[in-house]
Amino acid sequence: MSLEEPVPAQLPEVKRKRGQGVGAVFETLKHEILNLTLEPGSPIDEVKLAERFGISRTPIREAMVKLAGEGLVVTLPNRFTIVAPIDFANLPQFFDALSLMYRVTTRLAAANRTENELAAIRELQHTYTAAVEASDVPAMIEVNRNFHAAIARAGKNRYYTDLFVRLLDEGRRLLRLYYSSYNDKLPRIYLQEHEVMLAAIEAQDIEAADRIAEAHAEQIVRQIQNAMTEDRRLNAGISL
Amino acid sequence: MSLEEPVPAQLPEVKRKRGQGVGAVFETLKHEILNLTLEPGSPIDEVKLAERFGISRTPIREAMVKLAGEGLVVTLPNRFTIVAPIDFANLPQFFDALSLMYRVTTRLAAANRTENELAAIRELQHTYTAAVEASDVPAMIEVNRNFHAAIARAGKNRYYTDLFVRLLDEGRRLLRLYYSSYNDKLPRIYLQEHEVMLAAIEAQDIEAADRIAEAHAEQIVRQIQNAMTEDRRLNAGISL
DNA sequence: TGTATTTTCATTGTCGACACGAAATATTCA
């Protein structure tokens, strides 16, 4: 299941400042988990991580506790810590929550956005366009997440933003898993929808923002479901 | 700001099994934070905690990281960890999210509840009634939270349940803070509303569940706001 | 040869000690 980086690069042996260790480990592992560089369900060895980062196990462990708190990792007491498996059984609930958060955050953004925030969102839309032009799928996935996270932040409700970002991150793993089915047409649909969303937020049209957010969510859910179905068809091709 | 337990009781020096320490510390501190036994903003000393629980600082620290992950505690690097302050500035957003989660979880409960879950919810309603009869305010606050958490669980969406429980817990601190304004009339209104909510869930009437959930949320928000206003009026009485 | 029991082994959970950082306090200098 390895993607572009099968073996994580050894970090340079830089003397890190006190208190930087856990944060670095946390961010690095979070990235690798969301990029599927670390396979879901695979075990994580504290000692190897300690060697890799050139620090002792204590800060590694604290990073693991933080990762577990965000559900990125599951701890089996006295045994292993494993990368959180992708929970396909909960997918319908995931889609439901994702859809609601799309709507709520986009509504609030339309109501509460400042000019600065609007500019930041527009900037991300440009970056996304560039990624689409370059057919850079990983970049598209990452920027798409940042685009919606920026919208959520402009809505200024921490509770929604936190949940939404978590859902978007979990969605990143799903998209990565099925990104092979990305064809040229789909990203351009997203691009158009993002444009409409941006316009509704700029015009502070809450109901329009709500409608396009719901449509956008449905679009994405449908795409992932299609990708999964195709994937299953591929599996069905093997002899039984 | 101390309530009924100003000095946390010294725990008996029981030899705890491996791996039980962090959980015990986490649960105990979470309880004390939500009960306002630990004052919001007050510093937490790792060494004192280690002595209190009879374990070393390492598991204490892991518990702190977990508490920080749930927002119950704030870590100031190289300095302190403090009990999370109550963020009055974010109160409107808190109320907004609380209200939406009330609605969503109650809707889903009406749609998805099993007979067993219904019985469990009804049981908690009885416990709540008993607490009201006994005028036991702390019990009322705790059981009320458990009642709605049970409803959320019956809705079977982990994402909503997690956020809702977090919001309910944060609300517990607010209720504790203002529970002096609890008069005999209010709890009985809640009791009635809970009854209606239960009936809607039992009848699997999603729209009715939604309506009563929204009304219930508004009721609670209004009560807390009233309590805060009264509180401010009391402050206004002192000489300036 | 197959099953139950013991031993080994790998990996975690916990500990005590020490190094580092920021604030509080004492000291110097104008």
Add this chain to the structure above:
DNA sequence: TGAATATTTCGTGTCGACAATGAAAATACA
């Protein structure tokens, strides 16, 4: 006397070592 600087103090962040645990390997037994 007051500001700038050095020193102390206090608590955290990190380390290396060790004990507990559960799985796997080795052994005993029928």
